Amino acid sequence: MALLEVSNLGIAFGGLQAVAQLDLSVEKGHLYGLIGPNGAGKTTVFNMLTGVYKPTEGNIVLDGKDITGKSPELISKAGIARTFQNIRLFSDMTVLDNVKVGMHNQVTYNMWTGILRLPAYKEKEHEMNREAKKLLEIFDLDGEANLKASQLPYGKQRKLEIARALATNPKLLLLDEPAAGMNPNETEELMQTVRSVRDQFGIAILLIEHDMNFVMGICEEITVLDYGRVIARGDGMTIRNNPKVIAAYLGGDD
């Protein structure tokens, strides 16, 4: 059984069918791409997978558990983490604290332990700091741990979002345009980081990206959406030569 099984997923906003009849299967330890022209419904799919939108039809099953229409909080606990197209960091908090917030449900102690500074407080905070620093090292952010998130340059903010998502200890990581706004060097570096994250954590990654080199370079399977429907699926080569995909991107008669 696959890690994530999406079947017949769809959502309509009033009369607009934004996504329809989407099937998707994600295996542990693999890298998947979700591409399509602007407005194809890619981010809407992410929003349904993470509970921001409730699908109007279909099912989402993660690791054998039905999570369709559950709240973002429960879905995070179930094991899906994400980043956002328009970066959503906790901008007035430090880089380290951003990651520690990500560990909210991983290293836990209750309110009173914090207020009364019981012995568990120190122990758990140490554990959090240690784990958070490990994650920051992976993304080369350990030097900036005490800066405010808003003080980071754009590329590093994107990386911090990924680090925060990983801190929730996910089974599936969703990246929404991770390379947006990065230069070719940064993109190249990010590709390697994403690959090594997959290898190191053994998780599945599903990403939306417009940078075709990036998608073709690391994704083992690519799904192409257009007007909310899947028009093609396969590896980079297959997608590149699919006439429907070319028509969707470049226009053409269909």
Next chain:
Amino acid sequence: MSLKTMKKSTRSNLITFGIVIAFYLIVSLMSVMGMMTSSFAGQLVPICAYVVLAVSLNLTVGILGELSLGHAGFMSVGAFAGTLVYTLTFENTPLPVSILLSFLVGGAVAGIFGLLIGIPVLRLQGDYLAIVTLAFGEIIKNFMNALYLGYDSTGVHFSLKDSASMGLAPDGVVLINGAMGITGIKKASTFTMGIILILLTLVVILNLVNSRAGRAITAIRDNEIAAQSVGINITNYKLMAFIVSAVFAGMAGVLYALNFSSLVAKKFDYNTSILILVFVVLGGMGNIRGSVIAAALLTVLPELLRSMKDYRMLIYAIVLIVMMIFNQSPQIVSWRKKITAGFKAKRAAKKEKKEAA
């Protein structure tokens, strides 16, 4: 651990405690040396109450990021509940126990109101939340203003009309007398009690802010959608901040009420809520130490300016504007940063020289 190797937040908290304790020592010294004017001495307990109110409101407004305009409402229910307990117990229980009990009950009742108000209110956002909290404050004020409460041998009686309609037996005692409130309170609040309450508030709120729960609350302020996406239960943490904030407002209410011989609901109106909000905004949203200083200064200021007579409120307003500019104007803030950076650079250079030598 030396002061330098300590975590930045820990050091900053210690400075805040230091300021409060220094204030206490200076005032105590002044009163021993007889340098205290009676008008200033009369301000001491209200100063403490306002500091606690400002710090607790900062948790809702600055740390959680929700604008609440009804803080005086929580102060009011806390004050009435606590004072009732005090008037009923102080004759037959040791005084410290009676006082402690009234603070606990005042805080608990305000906390319960925080929960009851918070459940519907925290579903709203921004301006809507502000308006509803404002309405809550007014409802509390008007309700307490109209409440008559008494007891006699047959039990507790209350009315919202007048004291006669309570139907008290001749042996009955009126506890809350409508707009006249509670009268004949034996004054119990002291400056020391006030300082202890401030320290308690600071310990709880600063420790909360620098813990897992506090990070969750701050994360909700910075980005609610992202906070949900990492598995934070938004409703629970908003409620937690709101309730803790209400509990301390209630305790501050008890401290304030036990400083006077009578307690009337009118005191806890819209103006008081706004005044507390002004302390928070002036001190800086989310800046706990700022709240402490702003609340203390602005409570004393009108008294200090008494000699200015007619110009008093004018100068008060000018001070408000100047403080606001000093704290918030981007130019001034960057200028202040430049100056402190200069100091730091000098210090670092000195240190380097020393190490080289």
